[in-house]
Amino acid sequence: MTKNNQGDSNIELAKESLTQLLDDNRVPDTVRSALREDYQQIRSMLEKLEKGHLHIAVFGRVSVGKSSVLNALLGKQVFSVSVLHGETKTEGKAEWDEVDAGGIYLIDTPGINEIDGEERERLAHEVANRSDLLLFVVDSDLTDVELKALKTVAETQRPIILVVNKADQYSEDEILQLRTIIRKRVSGIIAPENIVFTAAAPSKQTVIYVDEDGNEHETVRQRPVDIINLKSRLWDIIEAEGKTLSALNASLFAGNLSEQLGEKLLAARKELGEKTIHLYCVGKGIAVALNPVPVADLLAAAAIDISMVIHLSRIYGLPMSKSEAGDLVKTIAAQMLALYATFWAIHFASSALKIGTAGLSTVVTGIAQGAVAWYGTLIVGRVAEEYLAKGKSWGGGGPKLIVQNILDSLDRDSVMSEAKEEIVKYLKSKPNKPKTS
Ligand SMILES: Nc1nc2c(ncn2[C@@H]2O[C@H](COP(=O)(O)OP(=O)(O)O)[C@@H](O)[C@H]2O)c(=O)[nH]1
Ligand SMILES: [Mg+2]
Structure with a gap:
């Protein structure tokens, strides 16, 4: 990652607020145990920060080619790809060693569901919260469901690259048209330079030609993988603000979490307080009655x-x-x-x-x-x-x-x-x- 003082100080700041939460001894043990899961989350975030890791996750509908896009970036088949719906059932993570800086991880995720809105929203937040940069993958103009999901992840304030995959299925004219339509649809959410077209796993093409003697010949041609636009956009972003990104997201995460922690802490204290007051009421009521x-x-x-x-x-x-x-x-x-x-x-x-x-x-x-x-x-x-x-x-x-x-x-x-x-x-x-x- 590039040396970046602003990024370094952001990391320090995020680390500090996370450590403070962990070390806050005003938090009583009973409350602390109720919040253990949150503490665990802070710890793993802290670890990621200390190692200077950057997480890039894919998100999008089933079968748009999320796993294929990551494989194309990696240059090898790491994540399983399938024509069947829902091949990727769990998350996977692989280091992307093409970037000198190191510590850059690509994360594959299961596809979002077409129907269940609540589940979709939960998943969107979960994926976004753990990544520093998101690749939102589509394979055509965005459906309403996709647009909703995109808006949800955009709310988490993570930088997003909109990847329009399967470009090999469109003619050059169609791609021009598609670009204009998509640009309009996501305006205000995604900057034009962050909309990139890819062909991560292009299908084979059957070419028919007629030779000099008038005989027809059929050959099958493998179209080339086209991932360079996405690669160079990613390189640019990582070059310019990689470290700042992970620190920024850690701060966001820490900020959200401390707010939530504050609320939970108060609720836990209220509950404990309620019980305590009741005990004293009973004690005093009986003492006075007797x-x-x-x-x-x-x-x-x-x-x-x-x-x-x-x-x-x-x-x-x-x-x-x-x-x-x-x-x-x-x-x-x-x-x-x-x-x-x-x-x-x-x-x-x-x-x-x-x-x-x-x-x-x-x-x-x-x-x-x-x-x-x-x-x-x-x-x-x-x-x-x-x-x-x-x-x-x-x-x-x-x-x-x-x-x-x-x-x-x-x-x-x-x-x-x-x-x-x-x-x-x-x-x-x-x-x-x-x-x-
Ligand atoms: N034509 C074409 N097919 C693709 C491309 N990328 C992926 N596919 C195919 O789309 C299907 C789903 O791909 P997969 O990566 O498993 O999608 P995921 O469910 O989003 O992870 C597979 O059959 C892939 O071969 C592409 O760029 N062009
Ligand atoms: Mg997949």
Whole structure:
């Protein structure tokens, strides 16, 4: 490959962002294992970058001559060719040693299907993602299916050469016409210089001639392979920007992947966070139900919320100290109180008054209060999560807006009745009846 400083620095940049993703220790192990496949993909991309490899893949309809085009480039029969549909079932890879730079690989792929649009799109992305340059092969004017597939691969921003194969089947006039039609059809997608005609495996030609005596003779002539236009176009591109190409595509790949990783990471954290919050809600609901707290002891009960916040902060990769978590819980509680003052007052004051009365009423009160505590912990958990997901920030609206939004998003009555149900279930499963003070 040509010495190219821009290319080198692009590679470094791509490598750096890939390595960063791999080494990101903020990613908890549970999440990391869920993302193992993505990590594997990053690793193989990194390896390819380090070796400076360039991948050129063919793509196109079955039987247009994809395998034949690659064989013609290689000058030997490496990939199997068949008159039957779908000869190439799996991918193949071969080094193209005609280019001095080395490390250039040709990749054969199965043909795209005429019918299944979704599968076609998936395949197009898959092939494009792993190659630095694409040879989109056709054997006539593009069908609608081919045009759609071409647009799909073009979206991946890979450079594409449109190879019109089986040129031997057309007369010179027909080729001129075909070139004009195809140019128009793919304008805006493929530059004219990237449309090349080839005859990778021309069919034999029967020639009949009449000799001086008037006798007819029939000879079969093998037409020559015509691949030089594609070769020289490829050489030009590799000469000019080979290294930049592979780095550019690696950056694109790394960029896409880190975006996807970010989304998956957040989803995985949300799921883990959800489970964690639920556990603390159950824990606190039951603790309070068994031991209804007077208003004055509410702070003691806040210890559970504080542990929950510390736990959540680890899941989100932004660990908090006990005092930091305590401050966060206080901030959230203050907003909750401000917004729902009467609600909290009624629930806690009435239960505080009733405390001390023995028997069933205490149990009933306890369950009701446990449900309120559960609801409170759920809000604290959800708000804390939002704060953590924003990288420890409240965003423009401050804590008030976030607490308000979370409160609005929760149906208080159904949360409380679910809480009561779970608490009762737990109490019933216990052989010892709750203590009455
Ligand atoms: N006439 C002609 N036939 C070709 C040419 N290239 C390939 N073929 C034939 O087209 C058929 C399919 O070729 P193949 O390379 O297996 O296509 P693929 O399915 O796209 O890989 C085979 O019979 C080839 O001999 C060409 O340039 N001219
Ligand atoms: Mg094939």
